[in-house]
Structure formats: C-alpha cells, structure tokens
Amino acid sequence: MSARLAVASLAARAAARLSRLAGTGGGTTLPGKLLWKLDPAAIDALAARLPHGVALVSATNGKTTTTAMAAEILGDGHRLAWNSSGANLVSGIASTLLASPDAELGLLEVDEGALPEVVQRVRPRALLLGNLFRDQLDRYGELEHVVERWRKTVRRLDAETTLVLNGDDPQVGDLARERSDAVTYGLDDPAQARPALQHAADSRYCVRCARPYEFAAAYVGHLGDYRCPACGHARPELQVVGRSIELRGLESASFELVTHAGQTRVRLPLPGLYNVYNAVGAAALAQVLGASLEEIRAGLERFGAAFGRFERIAAGDKTLLVLLIKNPAGANEVIRTLQDGGVPPLLLVALNDAIADGKDVSWIWDVDLEPLLARTERLIASGERAAELGVRCVYGGLPEASLEVEPDLERALDRGLQLTPERGELVILPTYTAMLALRHLFTERGLVKPYWERS
Amino acid sequence: MKIRVGHLYPDYLNIYADRGNIAVLSRRAALRGHELGVASVSVGEELQPGEHDLLYIGGGQDREQALVAPDLAAKGEEVREAVAAGTALLAVCGGYQLLGRGYSGRHDVDMPGVGLFPHETVAGDRRMIGDVLLECELEPGVRRTLAGFENHAGRTRLDPGAKPLGRVIAGFGNDGESGYEGCRVGRAVGTYLHGPLLPRNPWLADWVLSQALAHASGGEPPELEPLPDRLEAEAHAVSAQRARDRGGRL
Numbered sequence: 008m009s010a011r012l013a014v015a016s017l018a019a020r021a022a023a024r025l026s027r028l029a030g031t032g033g034g035t036t037l038p039g040k041l042l043w044k045l046d047p048a049a050i051d052a053l054a055a056r057l058p059h060g061v062a063l064v065s066a067t068n069g070k071t072t073t074t075a076m077a078a079e080i081l082g083d084g085h086r087l088a089w090n091s092s093g094a095n096l097v098s099g100i101a102s103t104l105l106a107s108p109d110a111e112l113g114l115l116e117v118d119e120g121a122l123p124e125v126v127q128r129v130r131p132r133a134l135l136l137g138n139l140f141r142d143q144l145d146r147y148g149e150l151e152h153v154v155e156r157w158r159k160t161v162r163r164l165d166a167e168t169t170l171v172l173n174g175d176d177p178q179v180g181d182l183a184r185e186r187s188d189a190v191t192y193g194l195d196d197p198a199q200a201r202p203a204l205q206h207a208a209d210s211r212y213c214v215r216c217a218r219p220y221e222f223a224a225a226y227v228g229h230l231g232d233y234r235c236p237a238c239g240h241a242r243p244e245l246q247v248v249g250r251s252i253e254l255r256g257l258e259s260a261s262f263e264l265v266t267h268a269g270q271t272r273v274r275l276p277l278p279g280l281y282n283v284y285n286a287v288g289a290a291a292l293a294q295v296l297g298a299s300l301e302e303i304r305a306g307l308e309r310f311g312a313a314f315g316r317f318e319r320i321a322a323g324d325k326t327l328l329v330l331l332i333k334n335p336a337g338a339n340e341v342i343r344t345l346q347d348g349g350v351p352p353l354l355l356v357a358l359n360d361a362i363a364d365g366k367d368v369s370w371i372w373d374v375d376l377e378p379l380l381a382r383t384e385r386l387i388a389s390g391e392r393a394a395e396l397g398v399r400c401v402y403g404g405l406p407e408a409s410l411e412v413e414p415d416l417e418r419a420l421d422r423g424l425q426l427t428p429e430r431g432e433l434v435i436l437p438t439y440t441a442m443l444a445l446r447h448l449f450t451e452r453g454l455v456k457p458y459w460e461r462s
Numbered sequence: 463m464k465i466r467v468g469h470l471y472p473d474y475l476n477i478y479a480d481r482g483n484i485a486v487l488s489r490r491a492a493l494r495g496h497e498l499g500v501a502s503v504s505v506g507e508e509l510q511p512g513e514h515d516l517l518y519i520g521g522g523q524d525r526e527q528a529l530v531a532p533d534l535a536a537k538g539e540e541v542r543e544a545v546a547a548g549t550a551l552l553a554v555c556g557g558y559q560l561l562g563r564g565y566s567g568r569h570d571v572d573m574p575g576v577g578l579f580p581h582e583t584v585a586g587d588r589r590m591i592g593d594v595l596l597e598c599e600l601e602p603g604v605r606r607t608l609a610g611f612e613n614h615a616g617r618t619r620l621d622p623g624a625k626p627l628g629r630v631i632a633g634f635g636n637d638g639e640s641g642y643e644g645c646r647v648g649r650a651v652g653t654y655l656h657g658p659l660l661p662r663n664p665w666l667a668d669w670v671l672s673q674a675l676a677h678a679s680g681g682e683p684p685e686l687e688p689l690p691d692r693l694e695a696e697a698h699a700v701s702a703q704r705a706r707d708r709g710g711r712l
Contacts, residue, residue: 141477141523149523211473217529360704366593367611369657372479394696398661401693402485412693 016042016049016105039094039102050097053104054113054129059085061113061129062296065122065157066137066173068337069285070095072277073137074116075313076289080298080306085112091313096121100129112296119153123160134164135171135292136179137284140228140336141209141373142365150209154178161185169295173288174243175230177210177220183243192247192291193230196262199252199280200224200231209336215240227281228336247291249283257328257348264290264303271304277317279344281337286310319432320454325424326432327449331442332356333364335373341436342379350382351434355423357390357416357441364438368392371399380405385426387411389419390441416444465491465674467500468514471522471530474504475556479658480520483554486660486667487516494686496675505533511544516674521555521656524567531573534560538576545578550673551650554659558644558652559583559616579645579652580621581636589615594633594655595705596643600669607631608663609701610655612710618654620645627653632709649673662697664689 042049054061064074071093078089088110090103095118103115117125119139126134136157141150161170161182174180174191183189200222209228212219213235225231234241251263261274262283275286290303298306312318320327330345332338345351360368380386380403388396393414401407413419420435427433437445449455469484488498503509522530534541541561545551553561564575565583575582596608608628617637620626626636627644635643636654644653651670653659660667672683 149525151523151525212525212529217525366704366708367591367613367657369479369482369611372482372485372658372661373477392697392700394693394700395662397693398697399482402482402489402661412696 016053038105039098039100042101042105050101050104050128051130053101057088057104057110057113059112059296060132061088061115062133062135062292063115063117063122063125063129063131064135064137064288064292065117065119066135066288067119067140067142067334068340069137069281069288070116072282072313072316073135073285073288073292074114076286076307076310077292077296078114079310080289080293080303081112081114081296082306084298084302086110088113088115090115093313097124097128100125119157123156126160126164130165131168133169133171133292133295134161135288136161136182137173137288138176138228138230138336139178139209140334141370142334142336150178158182158185171288171291171295172243173230173284174245175226175232175284177214177229177233177240177242180243181214181240190247190291190295191243191245192249192287193232193242193245194226194249194252194280194284194287195232195245196250196252197224197232199254200226213238213240227284227340230284247287247294249287252280252283254278254280254344254347257344262286264300266290266294266300268294268300271300273304273307275307276310277312278348279317279340281340281344282317320449322424322433322449322452322454324430325427327454328432328434329442329445330434330436331439332374332436333439335370335375338374338376338436342375345434346378350379351432352384353387353423353426353433354379354383354385355387355389355419355433355435356396357419357435357437357445358388358392358396359390359438359441359444360392361440364440368395371396376400376403383409385409385411387413387419387423387426389413389416390438393419416441417448420445420448463675463678464497464499465516465671465678466514467498467516467518467674468503468509469500470503470509470517470519470534470557471505472502472520474526474530475520475522477521477523477526477555477656479656480518480554482658483520483552483660483667484518486658486664487671490664490667490686490689491671493689494671496671505530509537509540509544511540511547511549514544514549515677516670517541517544517549517551519551519553519557519561521557527556527560527565528573531560531565531575534576535574538578541576542578545648545650548649548677550670550677551578551652552670553579553650553652554656555612555614555654558654559614559618561650561652562618562645565616578650579647580624581618581645583616583618585615586617586638589613590634590638590710592633592708592710593657593701593705594635594643594709595631595702596628596633596635596655597631598628598666600646606665607698607702608653608655608659608666609657609698609705610653610659610663611657611701612654613656614654618645627651632705634710638710649677657701662694662701664691664694
C-alpha cells in the first residue's frame, strides 16, 4: 500500500467509526466519500490489492439479491469485500473495499449510472449485467441513455474480463455482440410465461429495426424469449438456464439449473419468478468465478434474504414481511408473487419521494396494482406521498372505506400491527427510503440488529 | 352521455402515468353519470376528425417518440381539423412537443410536428427535471394552480401571441426562461406536466371532461357536479409544496 493510500485509508476508517458512534448510520458511505476526496485513485489501488479480483453486478432490478446470492455461494471459499447493505455508488464501493482489508474477492453491486466509472476504476474480473427497466427517469435519464453508456463500458472492458449477460433482456442480450466470449443466462419455461406484456414493459421494439418483438414467452416485464419478425434479432443462445420452474406462493421456488457443467434441481427458499432470475444470474456469475455446480446449489438453497427484500421479521407473536418496491417492473413482480400466495387482507404501502426513491412518483401509476386493490380488505397508505398513493388506489378501484392514509411511518406501522391478528403477518411494501426508515424503527424496537452489525 | 376518447399511440407513449390520466377522466365521468369510451389510435391507423370528443396523447422516451413522429405528422391535418371543429385535446410532454411545428434534436434528429400548437421545440443540453407549479386562468377571473413534475430536454418556444397554459410559480416550464408553461388552442391543452397531471389536479380533469362533453352534445361546456376531492387536494398540496421547495429554478 502506498503511504498516501495508507494515510487516506486510516482517516476514512476513523470516519466510519465516528459515524457509527454518532449514531448517524452504519458508516457505509461516509468513509468512502472522504477517501474519494483525499485520494480519488485510492479505489483503484484498493481493488487492485484483492488477490482473487473483483466481480461487479448491475441491473435495474435484483442487483442486491443477485449479489447476496453470489456471496452465499462464494463466501465459503473466499474472504469477501461485499457491499451487502446496497451502498452501490462509487463512495459506497470505496467504503466497502476500505472496510475489508483482508478480503480476497470483491463482490459488488453497482448502481446503473455509476457503472462506467466503477468499471474503469476497479477493472473487474467478471461483470454481470442483469436487466434494464424504466426506473427513476428523473435521476438516470431515459433508458436508451443508460443502454448507450453500458455499451461503451462493455467496449472498454479488459480482454480478460468475463461478461455475464441476461440474454432474456433484448437490450442487455444484444451486448453479447460486443464480446464473443460473453456468458448468457435466462429462463426457459413457457409454462411460467405471462399471457401478455405488462403495461410497463419497456423494450418491446426491436433494438435494431424498431418493429415490435414477438415474444414466445415473456416472464418478467419484457424479459423473455423474443424475436423480431422483421430482421430476426432474437434472444441469444443461453448457456446457463433455469427450466422446469415451480413457484410455491409466498414461500419458495424451485427450478432445474442447466449449465455446461451439468444440471441440478435448486430449491430456493425465496418466492417469485424474479428471484429465480436472480438465482440463475448468481449461478452464472459464481460459475465464472470458479464455483462448482454443487457449491452453487448449496449456496442458493441456504440463502436467506437480502436487505429489505423479502425479509421476514418477528414482532412479538406477529411477523412483518417487507418487500421493497421501487419501480414498475419490480413492483409488478412483488404483486404477482403476492397474488400467487393469496392477496393479503391487509397491506401497508409506503411511498417516499427522496432522491433514492425517485423524486418523481408517477411510476406508481405504471404499476399494475389493480389485482391487489380488487382483493385486499384494507390498505394503509403511508410515507411522504401517502395522499398521492391513496389517490392512486382509489382511482384504481379500492373502495374509499378500505383505505387509511397515514403519512407518518411509525403510526402507520403501529396501526398495521394493531389490525394484524395474533400470529398473523403484516405485509409491508415500502420504497427504498421508507424501507430504511422502517428498518430503523425495527432496530429501535429490538426486532432486528442494525445492518452494520449483521454478518 | 358517452364521451368518445381517441388515445393516440398508447402502445408507444405511455410513460409517466399516462394511463393514470385516463383512469381519472374515466372515473370522474362515471361519477357524473357519463361514460368514457377509450379507443386506441396507433401507428398506421386512421384518425377520423369527427370520431372523437377528446384526443389524448402522452409522453414517451426519445426512442418511442421518434418512432411515432412521422405517423403523427401524417395525421396532422385530421388533428387540426378535429380541434378546429371543437374536439377537446390533452397532450402531455412528448405528445405536447410533437403537436407543435416540430422538434429539433441534438444528433440531427429532426422530428416533424403536427402544427396544432404554435410552438417549436429545440433540444437543450441539460434536462429540465423537477417538481413544478403553475397558475392558470382558463376561464377569465378563475385562477387555479396546477402541480406536477417535468422531465424534458426540449425547450419549447411559443410564437408571439400564443396562449400558454399557465404562468410558472416554481419549476422550469416551457423553456426555463419565458416564465410560461404549456399551450392552449381552442379546446386543446398541451403541457410538460406529468406526475401524473390529472389525479392531483382534478379541476383540470373536470375542465377537460366538460370540453369533451360540449363536443359530444354540440352545446356549451356543462358545469359538472363538484366531487369531495379531499385526498386529491392533499396530494395537490404536497406536490405544490415540493415544487416551491425544490422545483427547478428559472
């Protein structure tokens, strides 16, 4: 380590301790911000020290869960530098590298917008690109621009970097043209396909000739088996595939994982087709990083839940089930999974509009909430934009008598718990900062450990 | 009464809650005993000027917008004829841009327009993104506020004498300079505000409905029975406050 990096690192670590002592948070991004200020090239040097290199994961949806799954698979064989709480901007990544001086392998989720800079700095050994959906257009700009920046990033990758792509996303799968050795993954199970493209489906027009794609199967949003009837642009051949999928309501999912190294049945302790996507992506990445099929299966089968994504938390004799929602495609999958498990009679939905949530809340109108609204008995709308959410629900068919609007999260949580029967479960759908605020409440009430103390 | 709505390019221009605007119109019509019938008019489909009481066109990302622009320009005469004959029209964001004379993009992407609204749009370097609040006076002496969200690279310049939708209280508006937002021609209204526009601005939803009913009945725009709109008012207040606190500065 250079003297300059050593000094900068010391100062930044001290800042992390101060941040935790001051009770202002986990110190997950402050030291990184400081380090970046003190020595912008420090991230490059910290990453270069990792003997087994760095793997990066980016996507609109599922990057936290996919990275956590890969960590579960690879954590036995490697000491990891892993940004488990989702601090995925350059500063968060710097903090993670700084906090893991003994790590061997970096396993990092990266914000879609921050990807070009992070790739340039850490020079990854493997890069997984999962999917692109409309998300926080106020922050990222239009989908097309993100795609273009990703394409440029892929073109600049080192020759040794292995690119892992979700072939089921037309925009992402098309990047395989840039790298003949790219590893592609996806799903192949027409029985799980949706009857029609959802309202919020994005990439429905051919990336080459702009004609509408024909989907032999659409699984999650526009992810699926597509082909352009005009120019023939189609899903690339898949190398790591999820087949024969079984979804068991709100409890679990299982699928046949098919790879060049053989195939195995994976029983995932998480529900939802979107989590099967995350698992197949994590499997493809782990395989590139040297994991065996058996290690992959075992890792996926002991996977818990990623931060705020399908977390079940005990609250006395009741449980809280927290499902993060942050954009139409992701929220639609959460709703589909809730439908499969039986629509809960009571729901707490919390909509905030901080920068991390997206200041523009119009996306809630692009979510197919209607199946929930038609069947739930009571919905508590909370968060800073609770009234907006309430309006959305009423115009979406929820009887006004079934709606309660309580902007204050703590009061909404208490009301939800009050309405939850003994041994019952309160299903909570928060946006990102609402999820953080709720977790803070859970921590204060001793229901969960603070995230910086978790393993 | 049946209100016939022509929704232009719902399969291309559907970002930022456009279907929320339609849902609001539909429910508020139903609560007054009217029925909204929405038909899609998309690429390659004919638009008959007398066939609709209300035309709606939403926003899309650049790519989708470029895909529909030539088709919409080809329907220009029918759109202008319909509005001249009293059809109501609501255009949001990308649709608003394309109903002017045209859009000049950065990479020599020039999209032809419909020529309904007397304006031209030129792409700027920096996107104008944020909460926005307007003051409108659609009927003389009746001032109302509109709250929404804007996200556009285009700078829309109104011709001298053109009627804007409103005056910008907070946010960027048409071009970030003029202090005006949107445009009005007859019963047609165009605006950059999404967010979505109508759920938190129910008075405008009712104005649009009333204009459409006037076309449907061949009479004057009727007064609609007021609705409680308690939640809508709350949503409006929060959105308006956001614009005052953090809307883009002119």
